[in-house]
Amino acid sequence: MDLGSDIYRQQILDHYRNPRNHGSLEEPTFTHEGENTMCGDLIEMDVELDDDDVITSVAFRGDGCAISQASASMLTERLIGMSLEEVDALDRDDMIDMLGVEISPMRVKCAVLAEKVVQDGADIHRGKIDLDRTNLDDS
Amino acid sequence: MGVTGSALLDVDRIRRDFPVLERRLGDDRPLVYLDNSATSLTPSPVVDAMATYYNEYNANVHRGLHQLSQEASIAYEDAHDAVAEFIGADGREEVIFTKNTTESLNLVAYSWGLEHLGPGDEVVITEMEHHAALVTWQQIARRTGATLRYIGLTDDGRLDMSSASERIGDDTAVVSAVHVSNTLGTVNPVDDLVDMAHEHDAIAVIDGAQAVPMRPVDVGSMDADFYAFSGHKMLGPTGIGVLYGKEELLQRLEPFLYGGSMIEKVTFDESRWNELPWKFEAGTPPIAEGIGLHRAVDYLESIGMDRIQRHEEALVSYALERFDALDDVEVYGPRDPATRGGLLAFNLETVHPHDLAQVMNDFAVAIRAGDHCTQPLHDRLDITASARASFYVYNQPSDIDVLIDGIDAARELFIA
Numbered sequence: 170m171d172l173g174s175d176i177y178r179q180q181i182l183d184h185y186r187n188p189r190n191h192g193s194l195e196e197p198t199f200t201h202e203g204e205n206t207m208c209g210d211l212i213e214m215d216v217e218l219d220d221d222d223v224i225t226s227v228a229f230r231g232d233g234c235a236i237s238q239a240s241a242s243m244l245t246e247r248l249i250g251m252s253l254e255e256v257d258a259l260d261r262d263d264m265i266d267m268l269g270v271e272i273s274p275m276r277v278k279c280a281v282l283a284e285k286v287v288q289d290g291a292d293i294h295r296g297k298i299d300l301d302r303t304n305l306d307d308s
Numbered sequence: 309m310g311v312t313g314s315a316l317l318d319v320d321r322i323r324r325d326f327p328v329l330e331r332r333l334g335d336d337r338p339l340v341y342l343d344n345s346a347t348s349l350t351p352s353p354v355v356d357a358m359a360t361y362y363n364e365y366n367a368n369v370h371r372g373l374h375q376l377s378q379e380a381s382i383a384y385e386d387a388h389d390a391v392a393e394f395i396g397a398d399g400r401e402e403v404i405f406t407k408n409t410t411e412s413l414n415l416v417a418y419s420w421g422l423e424h425l426g427p428g429d430e431v432v433i434t435e436m437e438h439h440a441a442l443v444t445w446q447q448i449a450r451r452t453g454a455t456l457r458y459i460g461l462t463d464d465g466r467l468d469m470s471s472a473s474e475r476i477g478d479d480t481a482v483v484s485a486v487h488v489s490n491t492l493g494t495v496n497p498v499d500d501l502v503d504m505a506h507e508h509d510a511i512a513v514i515d516g517a518q519a520v521p522m523r524p525v526d527v528g529s530m531d532a533d534f535y536a537f538s539g540h541k542m543l544g545p546t547g548i549g550v551l552y553g554k555e556e557l558l559q560r561l562e563p564f565l566y567g568g569s570m571i572e573k574v575t576f577d578e579s580r581w582n583e584l585p586w587k588f589e590a591g592t593p594p595i596a597e598g599i600g601l602h603r604a605v606d607y608l609e610s611i612g613m614d615r616i617q618r619h620e621e622a623l624v625s626y627a628l629e630r631f632d633a634l635d636d637v638e639v640y641g642p643r644d645p646a647t648r649g650g651l652l653a654f655n656l657e658t659v660h661p662h663d664l665a666q667v668m669n670d671f672a673v674a675i676r677a678g679d680h681c682t683q684p685l686h687d688r689l690d691i692t693a694s695a696r697a698s699f700y701v702y703n704q705p706s707d708i709d710v711l712i713d714g715i716d717a718a719r720e721l722f723i724a
């Protein structure tokens with residue numbers, strides 16, 4: 170099909186329809202959940218760390234728009250092998266680069282939800298912050 | 309298919325008055341504007357009427373002795389008369405110009421609510437209220453100690469009138485209900501609700517934001533105490549809304565905003581209020597917008613509200629027929645086109661409405677996606693959001709065909 174905007178590139182659709190690392194882990198080191206209340210996007214992520222705080226496995230589940238779910242799926246692939254410091258350094262631009270499409274300001278929250286969930290989860294795990302769940306509409 | 313030609317308006321002719329409909333978007337597709345419940349498009353005569361004010365008699369109202377001010381004052385006051393006649397009010401005394409429906413409802417809640425409500429009083433609203441009413445009464449109830457109660461819904465999205473009889477009782481001080489739901493499309497039996505309120509000496513406040521644009525409304529025969537709506541949803545400009553109020557209630561009501569124009573006599577110690585409706589229009593009012601709204605009312609009347617209602621019904625029944633053929637699309641609200649306004653909220657299986665709206669945008673179709681300012685209603689329907697297509701005088705059956713093409717494309721992208 171020939172559509173004007175190509176926000177839904179094949180790669181994004183593929184991750185949306187067949188999410189990678191979807192489900193949950195048996196023994197996660199930490200689990201964290203976040204949402205965009207306005208959109209109703211929801212992501213919950215399980216992360217397992219080795220003794221050096223390097224991510225060995227990740228799983229996520231969620232509900233929401235194609236951008237939020239595909240970006241979570243793509244992010245989980247990148248997270249494996251990352252240290253928590255590397256996770257800290259992830260930002261909005263990394264997520265948008267990873268998606269490889271232009272994201273309108275309206276949809277940026279969808280694109281960064283998974284990143285915020287894993288970062289907040291890591292911060293809670295290290296005792297840096299105290300938070301029940303991430304809500305991008307609060308910030 | 310099931311579009312009865314005679315029920316439809318002469319859309320080709322009407323469309324010539326809306327230059328924005330000539331726009332082509334994306335890869336050169338004609339705009340299909342189906343977001344009318346959010347705001348309607350503005351016809352050239354309305355824009356021209358406002359331009360004429362700015363170009364020819366731009367002045368403040370009520371306070372000038374010079375010619376321009378007199379012309380502006382007359383035009384602005386006439387606009388109140390025109391709106392009064394349009395909705396069946398007794399005269400300009402009963403028509404207050406505000407910023408929008410939201411401000412109109414806040415005016416009632418603050419001025420009437422803060423004075424009359426207290427612990428033991430009940431405010432009865434419906435589960436399908438727009439946030440403009442719901443959030444406002446929630447806050448006023450909290451501040452006054454009154455209790456907020458909700459009239460429930462039937463499974464097909466109508467008001468449950470047995471729940472209404474249970475909720476509306478001797479402790480009820482206000483019944484506030486939406487005339488036409490902006491999400492379910494339901495046309496509520498407001499005459500009955502007003503009667504039920506009055507039987508218990510409560511006042512009835514009706515949110516007519518979606519009703520006034522689409523069907524004949526007569527506040528007099530309805531006997532509502534207050535009735536609120538917005539100019540920008542009925543071919544008028546943004547920045548102007550209307551609050552109708554019964555004259556005897558408005559006479560007794562304290563002003564909501566204080567300042568210039570709303571006073572008759574001021575001393576260092578006290579002030580006396582101006583006559584109606586100016587007592588409720590503090591400061592410089594929306595003059596150009598009032599003049600634009602007057603022209604919009606004339607435009608609607610020249611088409612005829614009865615005919616607009618039939619046009620909406622014809623488009624909704626055609627849309628329902630097309631949607632019924634899609635078994636992966638859920639449409640919310642009543643099925644009978646005669647009891648619903650010209651809008652349809654829906655969901656395509658698990659596809660998020662934002663994704664759907666984005667694909668629609670590629671077809672140059674403008675629809676709304678989200679919670680439409682009815683979050684509690686969406687909770688009640690157990691969904692986070694929905695897509696909504698809403699029709700107006702310039703929409704035609706082929707617009708609905710393009711909408712269906714967009715749904716088919718979204719299905720292919722996200723599900724197939």
Ligand SMILES: Cc1ncc(COP(=O)(O)O)c(C=O)c1O
Binds near residue numbers: 410489515516517
């Ligand atoms: C039923 C209903 N009530 C109130 C409003 C609020 O209107 P406005 O934003 O013009 O104040 C709307 C429109 O969004 C509506 O559909």
